[in-house]
Amino acid sequence: GDSxxxxxxxxxxxxxxxxxxxxxxxxxxxxxxxxxxxxxLNESPRLLLKSSTDNKRTEHQGFHATxxxxxxxxxxxxSSAQLSDSALYYCALSPNYGNEKITFGAGTKLTxxx
Amino acid sequence: xxxxTQSPRNKVTVTGGxxxxxxxxxxxxxxxxxxxxxxxxxxxxxHYSYGAGNxxxxxxxxxxxxxxxxxxxxxxxxxxxxxxxxSLYFCASSxxxxxxxxxxxxxxxxxxxx
Numbered sequence: 001g002d003s004x005x006x007x008x009x010x011x012x013x014x015x016x017x018x019x020x021x022x023x024x025x026x027x028x029x030x031x032x033x034x035x036x037x038x039x040x041l042n043e044s045p046r047l048l049l050k051s052s053t054d055n056k057r058t059e060h061q062g063f064h065a066t067x068x069x070x071x072x073x074x075x076x077x078x079s080s081a082q083l084s085d086s087a088l089y090y091c092a093l094s095p096n097y098g099n100e101k102i103t104f105g106a107g108t109k110l111t112x113x114x
Numbered sequence: 115x116x117x118x119t120q121s122p123r124n125k126v127t128v129t130g131g132x133x134x135x136x137x138x139x140x141x142x143x144x145x146x147x148x149x150x151x152x153x154x155x156x157x158x159x160x161h162y163s164y165g166a167g168n169x170x171x172x173x174x175x176x177x178x179x180x181x182x183x184x185x186x187x188x189x190x191x192x193x194x195x196x197x198x199x200x201s202l203y204f205c206a207s208s209x210x211x212x213x214x215x216x217x218x219x220x221x222x223x224x225x226x227x228x
Binding site: 006047050090100102103106 | 118147155156157158159162164170172210215217219220221
């Protein structure tokens with residue numbers, strides 16, 4: 001079945017440094033959608049960005065990610081971390097064959113320190 | 115703006131107890147989902163539905179029943195609660211039209227089974 005791997009469970013960075021959260025996935029479906037969801041403390045998870053286009057950079061709220069089907073990766077990046085970026089980040093996959101099921105990774109907790 | 119509400123927001127019960135978690139969405143979405151969120155496991159899909167009367171099995175269904183009574187309402191039932199079901203439960207909805215795939219999450223229900 002489909003799977004999403006986020007190797008880093010916890011990432012701690014100093015404000016101003018670049019952010020990179022890793023995401024790799026497995027699916028047999030070539031038209032899969034990949035997502036990043038962000039979950040701030042005491043809020044609901046919400047969509048940060050999504051893509052189904054190979055090698056196209058997707059950007060939102062200062063974050064960006066590029067889907068690379070050749071390496072089955074969809075890493076999340078930001079050039080300069082802010083304190084407000086501290087949150088739980090989920091990579092997720094939908095196989096896009098019509099059953100509307102999304103598989104989430106285990107999540108990466110990002111903590112930004114002054 | 116998508117609207118998903120959950121009740122109760124917090125629930126404490128004892129082992130063997132009977133619990134019903136409620137979810138309502140006012141987005142006219144076809145798809146609704148129940149997830150549990152646990153540290154180290156991320157968001158795991160329990161059950162989902164694509165319309166009133168429909169139920170699809172998720173990835174961690176054991177010990178849970180669900181029922182979709184209307185397009186708006188989706189219930190999660192724990193008939194013999196166990197401490198392993200202590201978790202944060204999220205409901206979500208999506209339009210499932212093959213274009214967006216974005217899921218809109220409710221505020222969560224924190225369940226403690228003693």
